[in-house]
Amino acid sequence: MRKPELNIIVPLLNERSEIASFLTNMVEQQDVDYELIFVDGGSTDGSLEYLQQAVFPGRVFSSEVGRARQMNAGVQQAEAEWLLFLHIDSRFSDPRALRRALDMLQQPGSINLAGHFALKFRRREKTPSHAYYFYEWKARLGRPETIHGDQGFLLRKELFFRLNGFSEDMTVMEDTDFAERLREVGQWQLLPAEISTSARRFETEGLWQRQLLGALIMCFRDVGWQQFFVEAAGVYRQQNKADQLQIRPFFALVRQLLKALPVKERFLLWWRCGGYVRRHAWQLFFAVDAMRAFYLKFPPGQGSLRVTNCFEPLWNLLSDNLFGRLVATFALRCWFEIVDLWLRVREAITR
Template sequence: MAFSAPEPELSVVVPTLNEAETVATLLAALAAQRDVALELLLCDGGSTDGTAALVRGRAGDLPFPVTVTETPPGRGRQMNAGAAAARGATFLFLHADSIIADPLALRRGLDHLAAARRSDKRAAGHFRLRFAGDSPSPLAYRFYERKARLHRPGCTHGDQGLLIPREFFDQVGPFDEGLPILEDVRLAERIAAMGTWVLLPAEIITSARRFETEGLRERQTLNAILMNFAAIGWQQGVEELVAGYRSQDRSGRLRLGPHLARIAGLTAALPRQERLRLWYLTGGYVRGNAWQIPLFLDVRNAWRRGGDDGATPLLSLHDRWFDLLTDNPAGRAAAALMTFLWFRLTLRREMKDWPGILRTP
């Protein structure tokens, strides 16, 4: 719609696909933001539930300009389209199910990022994360929230809200459009390599609906395997898992067994030397992420005490000793063996009702 307004300070880019049930909450949260001139660019990937029409219908009641564009599906493609149409000096890439409760969150985020950029022009920010939902595993969510505050590889994702100055995005972007997922992780890695991530003072509440629908253990297990394949460069494994990834509106309870069985089949088809190399690289990735175990224990200990003071003594111990002692071929090989045994045992347990699939060597 046409909207006569000053040049926006902030362009909020939101990719959507069948988000009619959630986007109204986001619109209300953005409308409540104070002391910031923003615009909204909603990039719809082919919704069939009226998401685009709903936002267009409410645009006239919002205190900021709204642009709705329709693109082929794929979050990377959608967000690139939004960035190309944006007018603001800073971009905020945001998920449609995000909730921003603090009316000064965006103002505080912009000010905090501006202060950081006085010492490093190539700085980008992400918000603190909190999960919403009826969770049977509150400790697990506390762990993921704490992990999202770190700037280690694999810790920064799109559900934290990515606040990036336009000029820096022009250097590190665009988002990867080759896969329907992982576009946020790949951009986060490029930002970390070229500049600095900044933890912003405000908080974004994100929905736990995918975990609740698919199963927390099942979804995070597949996420971890996918991240490993992407990190070690095994494109065939990435494509296999991406092919089974469903959009939120089509998701249901996950069964790990069939996914793991297909991965076992793919690895079994590789030449022996290549298969050993794949497991060795996987061991290196697993060893490099072993810090998540002491972090979880630190979070559990704080949770049992009824709070979180941010202290991570076990993680610090890991970084000082365990990481150094295992950062070698023997450490990577040991991690590879343990991961292989975990994989085979998990596959056998998950596929106990499908014995025929277990014949893969």
């Protein structure tokens, strides 16, 4: 049997309800020779049994649980030159999405080029949402820490191995970590097709709750505060079956871990986090552009970045110094205290 042009790696864990729809959507892809590789991490809802009986162009494997481990295990079974990492709730509306994406990346001298698709959320609520619009547009910018696994990662297998795959010691944000490591040696390209992903997690846990937790995780990943991720895993397991994500335990954990640090280390941690916040303040200007484009009914990514392009250089000029870092660190410290107080009051009221 000849090797496929593309291997699509899909990690699974208790996703029985999504599999049939995913397979139907993939069968609709045209003019591309692909093979699916599902890697199950120990499903107990019949996902593995369903796939073992289903007919589709691909294979099914099992591995230790953990998205990074599962995707790395899938690559070990891949025979194609090209790899595409997808979530099971990913869908394409364009039947030639994969063909067009591969054609874009299969250019001379593109060995270090990788692609991600334009993100669209599938929501139960059909009313337009500025918040979702903001994240859909931001995902198309390709800026640092705006590329995540729900956008799909398309790249050559050779490039994947040069990066040593996904970091298996990361329990969360392994996709963001991979995207940023790839950025250091290559370049991300926005592919000419849209990928939709289910907003089920946001709708179940709460959009602002999930994004607030995501902001903490992104910041602590960037500054290398591994102790948070070690301890936060236990906090998350306590409420991963709840209808709404509880943020207060994470803030309490941060406070507890900070209290255990010597004063100097505590200050250095806030200092590094302040630097992270300063670099990402461009999102405040971008939010203004996104709001204007949303109310003018522009599709995500097609509005003007006038405010961002005008004020971001000015902000960097004024803040990229010792005083600017101090201000950002102090502002972050105040923000943490205010949000923590608000969460405690909110928790007390809702009891």
